[in-house]
Amino acid sequence: xxxxxxxxxxxxxxxxxxxxxxxxxxxxxxxxxxxxxxxxxxxxxxxxxxxxxxxxxxxxxxxxxxxxxxxxxxxxxxxxxxxxxxxxxxxxxxxxxxxxxxxxxxxxxxxxxxxxxxxxxxxxxxxxxxxxxxxxxxxxxxxxxxxxxxxxxxxxxxxxxxxxxxxxxxxxxxxxxxxxxxxxxxxxxxxxxxxxxxxxxxxxxxxxxxxxxxxxxxxxxxxxxxxxxxxxxxxxxxxxxxxxxxxxxxxxxxxxxxxxxxxxxxxxxxxxxxxxxxxxxxxxxxxxxxxxxxxxxxxxxxxxxxxxxxxxxxxxxxxxxxxxxxxxxxxxx
Ligand code: FO1
Numbered sequence: 001x002x003x004x005x006x007x008x009x010x011x012x013x014x015x016x017x018x019x020x021x022x023x024x025x026x027x028x029x030x031x032x033x034x035x036x037x038x039x040x041x042x043x044x045x046x047x048x049x050x051x052x053x054x055x056x057x058x059x060x061x062x063x064x065x066x067x068x069x070x071x072x073x074x075x076x077x078x079x080x081x082x083x084x085x086x087x088x089x090x091x092x093x094x095x096x097x098x099x100x101x102x103x104x105x106x107x108x109x110x111x112x113x114x115x116x117x118x119x120x121x122x123x124x125x126x127x128x129x130x131x132x133x134x135x136x137x138x139x140x141x142x143x144x145x146x147x148x149x150x151x152x153x154x155x156x157x158x159x160x161x162x163x164x165x166x167x168x169x170x171x172x173x174x175x176x177x178x179x180x181x182x183x184x185x186x187x188x189x190x191x192x193x194x195x196x197x198x199x200x201x202x203x204x205x206x207x208x209x210x211x212x213x214x215x216x217x218x219x220x221x222x223x224x225x226x227x228x229x230x231x232x233x234x235x236x237x238x239x240x241x242x243x244x245x246x247x248x249x250x251x252x253x254x255x256x257x258x259x260x261x262x263x264x265x266x267x268x269x270x271x272x273x274x275x276x277x278x279x280x281x282x283x284x285x286x287x288x289x290x291x292x293x294x295x296x297x298x299x300x301x302x303x304x305x306x307x308x309x310x311x312x313x314x315x316x317x318x319x320x321x322x323x324x325x326x327x328x329x330x331x332x333x
Pocket of ligand 1 (some may be wrong): 015016017043052054057058059074094095096097098101157160161206282
């Protein structure tokens with residue numbers, strides 16, 4: 001790869017497993033310090049008085065090479081002795097927190113209780129676990145995603161894990177987001193980026209909680225860097241997770257057209273899976289630059305290959321008049 005591209009300052013907006021796999025790809029090809037990951041914290045929850053941040057932790061464990069490869073979250077070969085004790089004592093144990101994972105939650109909760117910001121705590125953890133990328137929570141203030149189902153409003157993990165994402169979603173609330181703010185570190189990273197990438201994460205659950213923070217959409221629109229999104233769909237469907245059903249249940253546009261719609265006015269280009277190459281003409285007709293590539297990431301080598309492809313493709317978008325026009329139209333809406 002062109003050595004200049006290895007030094008590109010890439011900002012990746014990411015949720016959990018899909019985001020972490022994409023992050024690992026950029027991490028493998030970029031120079032140390034060039035990658036900044038802005039992580040969703042809408043999934044965060046307190047368990048037994050401890051602060052648990054699933055998306056940040058999935059990113060942390062993945063980049064540290066410690067993630068459970070089967071699950072895509074949690075620590076590889078973790079044990080459950082703490083959870084077994086909690087279960088014996090009669091505590092609810094539907095969220096499978098492993099023993100090693102508990103250590104991180106204890107450390108984070110301890111540091112937060114001392115008055116540290118989540119940003120600082122994650123920087124400490126990332127440094128100690130050997131990350132060279134910068135891992136940032138989108139915000140330091142709690143902004144829990146709430147899921148409206150028939151007759152109730154559930155916290156994200158309650159719906160996703162305890163209810164296995166089964167109840168149909170009628171509405172989403174990014175609670176506290178409007179009153180919250182993105183951290184100065186996040187705003188600065190977006191401003192100085194050479195490329196902004198929206199990871200193949202669920203737009204409604206992982207990306208939009210970050211976009212709901214005041215100033216983030218505006219910062220993305222104002223950024224000099226091209227902004228591209230990688231669709232989480234393969235063959236028109238989410239490989240895992242509730243995205244397809246959510247789009248249908250909420251009466252939103254489905255397929256890649258729906259993904260493009262979620263990011264309308266923010267992105268210069270959309271990357272779709274090669275299996276969805278048939279979607280390309282219609283998306284291009286809408287004025288979007290589109291790349292069809294193999295986006296299903298199983299191994300780090302493939303993630304790195306995709307990251308290189310995205311870096312090279314982004315060069316063709318830089319300064320494209322269409323981008324400015326699309327942003328201008330999007331900004332007005
Ligand atoms: N996902 C599950 O489906 N079941 C679990 O019991 C579970 C536990 C868990 C513990 C720590 C952690 O960091 C993630 C965990 N996840 C679990 C994944 C998590 O719910 C989701 O990946 C994200 O919140 C969605 O991006």
